[in-house]
Amino acid sequence: MAPAEGELMNLHPLSGHEAIRRALAASHHREELPTALLLHGPPGVGKQRLALWIGQLLLCEARGEAGPCDACKSCRLQLRLEHPDFHWFLPLKRPSVTGGSERLDDALEEARWERLEEIRASPLHASVHEEPRGLYLGTVRNLRRRVQRRPSTGTRQVFLVAEAELLAAQESSAEAGNALLKSLEEPPEGTSFILTSNEPERLLPTIRSRSVQVHIAGLTGEEVEHFLTTVAEVEEETAKKAASLAQGSIGRAMGFVPGESGQEAPLDDLRRKAFRLVRAAIAPRPGERFLRSLDFPPAGGRGLGETLSFVESWLRDLAVVALGDPDSVLNSDARAGLEELVTRGRIRPELIPESLHAVDRARMLAAGNVNPQLIVHGLLHDLARSLTVEAP
Ligand SMILES: [Zn+2]
Numbered sequence: 185m186a187p188a189e190g191e192l193m194n195l196h197p198l199s200g201h202e203a204i205r206r207a208l209a210a211s212h213h214r215e216e217l218p219t220a221l222l223l224h225g226p227p228g229v230g231k232q233r234l235a236l237w238i239g240q241l242l243l244c245e246a247r248g249e250a251g252p253c254d255a256c257k258s259c260r261l262q263l264r265l266e267h268p269d270f271h272w273f274l275p276l277k278r279p280s281v282t283g284g285s286e287r288l289d290d291a292l293e294e295a296r297w298e299r300l301e302e303i304r305a306s307p308l309h310a311s312v313h314e315e316p317r318g319l320y321l322g323t324v325r326n327l328r329r330r331v332q333r334r335p336s337t338g339t340r341q342v343f344l345v346a347e348a349e350l351l352a353a354q355e356s357s358a359e360a361g362n363a364l365l366k367s368l369e370e371p372p373e374g375t376s377f378i379l380t381s382n383e384p385e386r387l388l389p390t391i392r393s394r395s396v397q398v399h400i401a402g403l404t405g406e407e408v409e410h411f412l413t414t415v416a417e418v419e420e421e422t423a424k425k426a427a428s429l430a431q432g433s434i435g436r437a438m439g440f441v442p443g444e445s446g447q448e449a450p451l452d453d454l455r456r457k458a459f460r461l462v463r464a465a466i467a468p469r470p471g472e473r474f475l476r477s478l479d480f481p482p483a484g485g486r487g488l489g490e491t492l493s494f495v496e497s498w499l500r501d502l503a504v505v506a507l508g509d510p511d512s513v514l515n516s517d518a519r520a521g522l523e524e525l526v527t528r529g530r531i532r533p534e535l536i537p538e539s540l541h542a543v544d545r546a547r548m549l550a551a552g553n554v555n556p557q558l559i560v561h562g563l564l565h566d567l568a569r570s571l572t573v574e575a576p
Contacts, residue, residue: 194263195307198237199230199411199434200403205237209251212241218396220368220377222348224384225400228435231380232274232346234400236262239270239342242376258337265304269341271330272300275317275350289322296323308416308438316553319351324363331367331375340374343367348379349386361388368394402432412437428516429455451490458494459518461560462502465567466529473568477561488550488559495563496543502526503536535571542566 198205211217221238223231237252240262244252252259261267276299279291327343335341345351351360368377368391379395381387403411405427411434412423418441429451430437439451457479464476480488501513505522513519525531546563550556 195233195236195265196415198233199415200407201230201234201400204234204398204400205251208238209241210249213247213249217242217376219371219375220379220395222379222381222384222387222392222395222397223400224381224397226402226431226433227382228430228433228437228439229400229402230434231400232344235344235346235378235380236265236270236272238378239267239344242340242342243267243269243338245338265300265307267337269335269337270344271327271341272296272344272346273319273323273327274299274344274346275319276323277317278320285322285325288320289325292320292322293326296326317350319345319348319360321360321363324351324360324367328363328367331372335374340376342376342378345377345379348381348391349383351387351391358388361391365390365394403434404432405430408432408434408437412441416441425517429514454491455494455497455515458491459498459515459521461491461495461564462498462567463525465564466525466531466571468564468568473561473564476564477557480556480560482555482557483553488556489547492543492547492550492563496540498522499536499539499543499567502531503533506531506533506536529572531571538570539567542570 208217223235225231240252240259241247243258243262245256245258246253252262254263258267262270265272273296276292276295279288279295281287281291327345330341331343345364348364351364365388371377377395379387379391384392384397408430409423409427412418412426413420416438418426422441423437426437426440426449429440436451440449442449442452461476464472497514501515501518501522502525504510504512505519505526510519510523513522515522542563545566546559549559549562
């Protein structure tokens with residue numbers, strides 16, 4: 185799968201979403217495609233890949249009713265992520281620079297190019313973000329500078345703002361959002377915007393109302409598995425397991441595929457970490473809850489989200505096992521461990537809903553950037569109290 189040195193890799197083919205693609209292509213053919221689209225839906229279902237396809241559609245030199253031609257110079261450039269008039273802005277770790285806003289803007293632009301270079305080299309690589317990332321005011325300033333420039337090849341330019349809800353996660357959120365809004369409100373002729381978001385309700389209402397919203401649904405388990413075996417060349421057994429854990433998301437499924445040189449799959453690592461948390465809450469060794477919380481960094485709570493989702497899936501599995509239906513667990517490879525934990529912890533299924541509330545509370549704290557160690561410690565305490573018969 186890795187490209188040979190110097191070889192450029194093409195984007196993987198877009199899977200699914202056929203009805204939406206047909207509608208978008210037809211609308212573009214009639215020259216009625218909105219200048220600002222907001223693609224929203226669950227994480228990892230291919231929103232950014234679809235946005236790249238829409239970019240290709242808009243920039244294709246041989247516009248037809250059926251969508252982009254895949255053959256013209258524009259299409260070829262876009263499939264290699266090298267089209268000079270397609271600008272992909274995505275959340276990044278904040279660079280540590282001192283000095284004025286110009287220095288920060290330059291550093292952000294440099295970090296963006298580095299990230300795009302990584303994606304070009306390995307477009308299928310799964311990324312797990314445990315570190316806080318954002319779309320900063322500086323990012324939007326850079327975007328606005330590009331909007332003001334003329335397209336370099338034709339008459340159109342396309343801007344993709346990925347995970348747009350992360351505009352709202354910053355201190356200067358309103359400022360960054362409003363700056364983007366200005367571009368959306370008065371785009372120069374031939375300029376299109378595509379926003380993607382997992383949580384559109386976190387966007388400024390004014391941004392939502394300036395764009396046409398398109399819901400992107402998850403793929404079926406079979407579609408995910410098919411993608412993994414055919415496009416990503418994943419072995420059948422691994423693909424089956426990854427698809428079963430993926431919840432309709434190719435991005436998520438890729439996170440359950442081990443690295444080429446045998447490194448653990450990034451999401452599997454988090455899934456195990458989450459299981460250890462649940463185990464520490466239910467049947468702790470002395471001091472274990474405290475020690476487990478030290479596994480988490482003292483800052484940057486946002487990255488906890490993925491771990492908390494796994495804690496939730498383990499708790500649901502415990503309920504399923506406690507109800508006597510172990511065949512229905514989501515984490516089917518861990519059935520024995522779950523059964524053991526239910527017996528040892530004397531888990532009663534009616535106690536699970538309260539424990540899920542504890543996860544929700546932790547999630548809210550994480551969104552507010554509370555110290556992750558404190559969040560995890562509190563969560564383990566709450567889980568222990570809600571799940572065990574004798575209060576600890
Ligand atoms: Zn084309």
